Amino acid sequence: MDTATHVVMGVAIGGLATLDPVVSQNPAMTQAVMIGAIVGSQAPDFDTVLKLKNNAVYIKNHRGVTHSVPFWFIWPTLITIMLFMIMPPLNLYHVWMWTFFAVFLHVFIDIFNAYGTKAFSPIYRKWLALGVINIFDPFIFIMHIAAIVAWRFGAHPGWTFLTMFIVIAGYYIWRIREQRKVYQAIHLEHPDATHIFTSPTFRWSRWHIVVRTDNLMFVAEWHKQKLTYFETYPFEPIPDDxxxxxxxxxxxxxxxxxxxxxxxxxxxxxxxxxxxxxxxxxxxxxxxxxxxxxxxxxxxxxxxxxxxxxxxxxxxxxxxxxxxx
Structure with missing residues (x-):
């Protein structure tokens, strides 16, 4: 997801953590967990600094090692140590667990866009890019903003954000089902398809599509239950040239x-x-x-x-x- 969504998601996790009595009954813990959740929700993208070197290094490594399984644990550990050094005595286990949840959720939701991530490296080194959710999804962002505003005007943060996360989970399920419908329609027209790549857009009914067969590649768009073709190219593997x-x-x-x-x-x-x-x-x-x-x-x-x-x-x-x- 984009940076803005990861920020509001960190705030949401900090609010959700108030359902934890260890957090809600101690103002210092509430503050520490909020900081940990916000920083943790950004930490996997710290590799953005690679852009300062050049695009090649950034593209090759972004959402790579910083999103990998070891860093699911390294980020919350580093952030918890930082908070331990600058804040009063804390329940480090609960700070670590909520920060871990923020890091893990960041990595998990990145799997669902077209860019993807190496979330399970080094166990599974391939990119995971499900192409279900756009990099910036207005619905997800607006839901977070609405929940934050509700909290600001007196709603209980824990229950408000829990409800929000349940709604967003349902939204993800709906988007997965919509993508499956796109796949089914494409397979009907291209039973010989070897690869289908979907890229969602801002509009729920519109998807960018690339279909590959043994001989051809089709660039198309799925919009309002209809497949529209733009270009067709021969599939030409890179030759020994x-x-x-x-x-x-x-x-x-x-x-x-x-x-x-x-x-x-x-x-x-x-x-x-x-x-x-x-x-x-x-x-x-x-x-x-x-x-x-x-x-x-x-x-x-x-x-x-x-x-x-x-x-x-x-x-x-x-x-x-x-x-x-």
Missing amino acids: PVIDAARHDDNLQAFLSFSPAYRWAVSIEPHGYSVKFVDLRYRSKGYYPFVAIVRLDENLEPLSSYTGWIYNTDSLKRKLHYAS
Whole structure:
């Protein structure tokens, strides 16, 4: 989820913790758990600082190790130690447990969007991206804001947030069922589909779709119980080609390939030598595919510059490649 939703979710967990008598009967515990829940709900995304290095490192590692099973326990332990050092004597077990819940919930809900996470690494190292909930879901965010406002005007925080979480759990179940309907409809039209990728949007009735068969890839949209096709491409696995092989040594392209499961590639001859371009088909927007990886090579297949990330116009891409050269 986005940062704002994780923040309000931390507040909600802090409010929910007032159902715990050890927390509610001690103002210091109430404050400590609230801080722990808010920080814990943000902690797995501390790897965002990798953006300061470059996009390749960020894309390859974001929602990786910081969301992994060991860090489910490392984050609450570090946060509890910090609170122990700066606050009066606390019941550390209860602080740790509520902070752990905040960390775990952050990781768990990240599984449900199209970006996904390596939540069960190192036990299971593959990305888990269910594509059920948008990165920013207005319903989930508004439910949190409504519950916080109700608390502000006198509602009991524990019961208010417990009710809110039950409603949101029901919402997730409904979204999973809606996605299943999309899958069923696609399988009827494409019984030979080997992969189906769904990306939810702000609108509940609209889904971005990529369908892959042994020979073709279809970029489509599901909207109001109807499948609309935009483009159809041949499915072409990456060949054993000297130009592409040279480009695949580049960090930016490696990062792209570690993240994207549905893409097209192209090699073009340029005045400088060659350009190798990969585009992610899952994020079609207004007829354009903004998530790309580009590697520029000279005639001897030596790298000149490269870039991976979100690009919405050609001029911006040219500037980034020029800066990287």
